Amino acid sequence: MTERPLILVTNDDGITAPGIRALIDVMSEIGNVVVVAPDKPQSAMGHAITINNTLYLNKVSAEQAVVTEYACSGTPVDCVKMAVVEILHRKPDLCVSGINHGSNSSINVIYSGTMSAAVEAAIEGIPSIGFSLCDYDWNADFTPTKEYIRRIATEVLKNGLPDGVLLNVNFPKLAEDAIQGIKVCRQAKAMWMETFDKRKSPSGREYYWLTGEFVNQDNGEDTDEWALNNGYISVVPVQFDLTAYHAMPQLQNWKL
Amino acid sequence: MTERPLILVTNDDGITAPGIRALIDVMSEIGNVVVVAPDKPQSAMGHAITINNTLYLNKVSAEQAVVTEYACSGTPVDCVKMAVVEILHRKPDLCVSGINHGSNSSINVIYSGTMSAAVEAAIEGIPSIGFSLCDYDWNADFTPTKEYIRRIATEVLKNGLPDGVLLNVNFPKLAEDAIQGIKVCRQAKAMWMETFDKRKSPSGREYYWLTGEFVNQDNGEDTDEWALNNGYISVVPVQFDLTAYHAMPQLQNWKL
Secondary structure, eight states, rough: OOOEEEEEEEEESTTTOOOHHHHHHHHHHHHHEEEEESSSSTTTTTOOSSSSHHHSEESOOTOSSSSSSEEEESSSHHHHHHIIIISSSOOEEEEEEEEEEEOOTTHHHHHOOOOOOOHHHHTTTEEEEEEEEEEEOOTTGGGHHHHHHHHHHHHHHHHHOTTTTEEEEESSSOOGGOOOEEEBOOOOEEEEEEEEEEEEESSSSSEEEEEEEEEEEOHHHHHHHHHHHHTTEEEEEEEEEOOOGGGHHHHSSSOO | OOOOOOEEOOOSSSSTHHHHHHHHHHHHHSSSSEEEEEESTTTTOOOOOSSOBBOOEEEEETTTTEEEEEESSOOHHHHHHHHIIIISSSSSSSEEEEEEEOOOOHHHHHOOOOHHHHHHHHHOOOOOEEEEEOOOOTTTOOOGGGHHHHHHHHHHHHHHHOOOEEEEEEEEEEEEOOOOOEOOOOOOEEEEEEEEEEEEOOTTTEEEEEEEHHHHOOOOOBHHHHHHHHEEEEEEEEOOOOOGGGOOOHHHHHOO
């Protein structure tokens, strides 16, 4: 037997979230797990990093615990950076982020702290996967995802991932026997149509809450939205080279 | 004469930054300008949005001012969303973000609040450009950028941009007569090597500052880093479909 892989686990819902507990359970079966996760919810933080404030890092697991856990005051991306530099002192063999309480399919990949943590790990050259369940409930049932997560993580540990690529895995909110399988997909062209809920504070000052409706403008059967709506687990390979290569010839013709 | 275009201006250094002032000057020459920018610095916020906190929006320009300006308590992405929904009540003809005090070339596009604001506008279907000057100084000289910004913005207003594409424009820190011209580039493969500056608070608690060194691993002469280091203005077409299409066949062969 070869040595057990070193696996970094993080998320954006915070270290106490049931989703990360489920992920820690699965990863503990296949490797040595270190958890570095935000000390409070950090959803929708995107790829934010903390440069204008101090960062705190506290070991929260007991000395005799099997899994070492740290709570970090920063964003999900800060967690990955601190884990690699201050705690592990080397690249882990795998970084997994989640399981997010709620979808990170289609355009949500851009806003998601869960996915940004996974992207950060990939930038640093670590094989990396973000997992999300399409159920925003704190008490969501993560049980149906576990066997699939184990299989996907094992496959990534075995095969690696192409340079500059990580995985965005989303689970439909379904019982295990209702899940149709796994589909490799592209990111659907979808967006949020925002509305702002305008209110008045007790002192009479106007303030807003950001709310919105998810609008999928893409009927492609090769998309993550289609997969999820049809009972499949969606796996989208994600890259952080944002260059729109196809647009370069057009721009080169401009008179600049 | 056709009607003057409606131009939304935002940034991440905050509404008082000299960089956004320079951008407002240029945009006022070519269109009707509305500014919605953060009321405080929001650098490195990535694509964060504010969902767990309230948002404030304050008109800060005088009634008789030529340019209408609003300060928003949220992130750069929040600013774009609020501008479109609450202030303009329609898509502007162009959104420009910046001029950022500091580089947003290569991997910085991922961390940048300036670029995330521009990405958000593009998601909403608005032609959109992020401008950055490779000079972190608050008193940086933005004068050499102005004529180029006017030309690039005018070109985008005339030609539009391909669907799902925006521009990431970075200026070298050079006098106008030293600038070699404009190059359409790809995003260089570069990253930040972090270090954490560990300190003790007056009460004895350990805390950290995130610091780091920029490392360019990419010698390609078609990259934004090469362009900037050789006196050119870099223009990278950026997309928010993060699908790594080239990785899909390999994943489809996995036993999942």
